[in-house]
Amino acid sequence: MFLNGCCRFLAICALIFPRTWCFLPNKQRVLLVSFDGFRWDYIYKFPTPSFHDVIKNGIHVEQITNVFITKTYPNHYTMVTGLYAENHGIVANEMYDPVLNETFSMNRMTIYNSEFWEDAYPIWITNQMQGHRSGAAMWPGTDVKIHGIFPTRYMPYNESVSFQERVAKLIEWFTSEEPINLGLLYWEEPDEMGHRLGPDNPLMKPVITEIDDLLNYLVLELKKAKLWDTTNVIITSDHGMAQSSTDRIIQLDQYVDRDLYRMIDHSPDVAILPKEGKLDDVYNALVQAHPNMTVYKKEAIPSRLHYSHSSRIQPILLVADEGWEILQNKSDPFELGNHGYDNALPDMHPIFLAHGPAFRKNISKKAMNSTDLYPLLCHLLGVDPLPSNGSLDNVKDLLASEVPKEPQDRSQQESFAYFIGVFLGSILVFVFLLVFIKHLTRSQVSAVRLQHTEIAQPLLQD
């Protein structure tokens, strides 16, 4: 009876203990969302209840100083590396590398040449090398094999894949048997409509309302999957947008022969590669050409722009004043909105808000640098950051003081739980044996005593 009871108790302990000890705190999950070209002040210009709801329950940074040039590829790569463009190597949307003798261009699909991306290690690689899993839905660069590594889960870039499908994929990855801890979500709007309409156009209202609806959809889906309260969700963008006008066009053909140079990147930052021996001719022709165009030789680009130490930055850079466009002539493509201007200009700054267990609630901060996002992400994920141009100290005030705790990898958690289970199990077995032996010894002693009594009794009767 006693033995049976003990066996049952031990069996239950063996089943319960390892599972009980698996209920360790969940590791911190992070979902980074970029709505391309979402300017910082769209939430004040247009009704955006979903954005304001998130802000009320989370944090909001009014202005993000992104990196020069304020274009899509350089800034998306900065967000995931913490580096200025000159350091991570994606210096423009259109590039030419004289060392590789290769061009980088979305139009020519040459962005898949991994060598362009390998001056840096983006966060999904760092995350994976430190034992975690990453998932990416169309984030620029995540379908490129960088340093021989893809994100653990990713979607090959396809603009026609809906926002809803991208969200569904991420939720599937976050909740799978082998869950990701880092998700990256990219959406092309409101950049495309911002270019087409111009940010000052009243028709931007339905465009921003639609983004607000998409954010609401994302929050509802995360809530349904029970991820909203346990995931650190950061909603941001790569750059803002400025209003252009056909009255503000600088035509290079009026000042310099186009046969003297090759135009590598386009307005409002025009990267110029002069033909051999023609650098000074081109520079001298342009330097005083137009009051709304600044002309730099590469070595004279101001250090505050952090934009000169890369072989992919061309010998001459033309930068237009806000709202101006630099074309070769008026027959070149022209749009009513553009970005790429000086990153000190508020209209170039993107939105930034966040919600989750690691963040404070209803807190607003005036400004931060987009380079600070990478060390923040590493902190939230519990991974060691690589050296970057950002600093966690600059954004520590956004974090709730009690979290995040150092997260443990699932395998570490499981081995810890296993160790605890085995340790407690061993103690129980030891205690059981001790009690059992004691019980056995007592029974034997009683039996011997009884025997002695039985033997003695007849003698006593005598």
Ligand SMILES: [Zn+2]
């Ligand atoms: Zn963009």
